[in-house]
Amino acid sequence: MVQGNIPQDLKFESTEEDQIQILKKYADLSKGVKGRAIDLLVWPETMMPGLLNINPELTGRKIDFLSQLTATQLAQDLNTNLLFGGIALTLAGEEQVYFNSAYYYNRGGTLLDRYDKVHLVPFGEFTPLKRYFPFLANLVPYEIGLTSGNKRTLFHLDTLKNGSFTFGSSICYEDTVPSLIRKFKKDGADFMLNITNDGWFRDSAELDQHLAIMVFRAIENRICMARAANTGISSFVAPDGTIYDKLSDGRGRYREISGTLINCIKFVKKYNPFYTIYGDWFAILCTAATGIVLFIAILKSRVICYQNSRRGTS
Numbered sequence: 001m002v003q004g005n006i007p008q009d010l011k012f013e014s015t016e017e018d019q020i021q022i023l024k025k026y027a028d029l030s031k032g033v034k035g036r037a038i039d040l041l042v043w044p045e046t047m048m049p050g051l052l053n054i055n056p057e058l059t060g061r062k063i064d065f066l067s068q069l070t071a072t073q074l075a076q077d078l079n080t081n082l083l084f085g086g087i088a089l090t091l092a093g094e095e096q097v098y099f100n101s102a103y104y105y106n107r108g109g110t111l112l113d114r115y116d117k118v119h120l121v122p123f124g125e126f127t128p129l130k131r132y133f134p135f136l137a138n139l140v141p142y143e144i145g146l147t148s149g150n151k152r153t154l155f156h157l158d159t160l161k162n163g164s165f166t167f168g169s170s171i172c173y174e175d176t177v178p179s180l181i182r183k184f185k186k187d188g189a190d191f192m193l194n195i196t197n198d199g200w201f202r203d204s205a206e207l208d209q210h211l212a213i214m215v216f217r218a219i220e221n222r223i224c225m226a227r228a229a230n231t232g233i234s235s236f237v238a239p240d241g242t243i244y245d246k247l248s249d250g251r252g253r254y255r256e257i258s259g260t261l262i263n264c265i266k267f268v269k270k271y272n273p274f275y276t277i278y279g280d281w282f283a284i285l286c287t288a289a290t291g292i293v294l295f296i297a298i299l300k301s302r303v304i305c306y307q308n309s310r311r312g313t314s
Contacts, residue, residue, distance in 0.1 A: 052071060194228075
């Protein structure tokens, strides 16, 4: 897990030179693991500054060429698979459609697949009801709105020593959506990743809260989860919810630092627990039962009050 600690102010209003420096910082951190037997190297959400799915000759942007070259060279030099958070662009007629994506490369530096974020943040990544209320666009920090993806993508990981595995990746706050992680597990994911940029929240408790949310997803599905976070907290969470590793510096600081975190994914016997199979039905039934009991209690109290009032009248 690579954590570059790029300030959101720099990321949000970056020039091309700023983007090149962001790319260089993440590439340099990644090169620091050279010589280690790494099966997968992960960059956080949108930390790849250039477009990876468009021929750079079509865009004419230097950062797109450098980003694609960096991705290929890193995979080959480090002999590892790569997962990068970045923006994807597709053309729908004359319209440009943008996605918040996770790009997956093999050890040879070939782009194999991409996951487009399904659950976007309203007023953060897109403007709801923009067609009817255009002024709402002023509440969104980006000039260009993003489009949600329409499928869950599973990536196939060939390791150096332990065979093959299947994994999925949630992006940013998608790990707050229990049904999404549950569906990834039902689809056959052996483990899950979360790539996020929590730089918006600086050195605040939100970083700890976001990690705590991921712990619930791991427990619900008995699945190991690991996360790469731009400003922290990059970490590994076991299927029982134990946070068994997180990136920190020599002083114990784990927010707004840079570095790389290397560890192994932990597994339990592969099975789908109750929540993965049935989802929120138990909670729904408990809520329904509580509502029924409450209704009966209220009805009963009113009947008693009515009877007592009748006795008083008579």
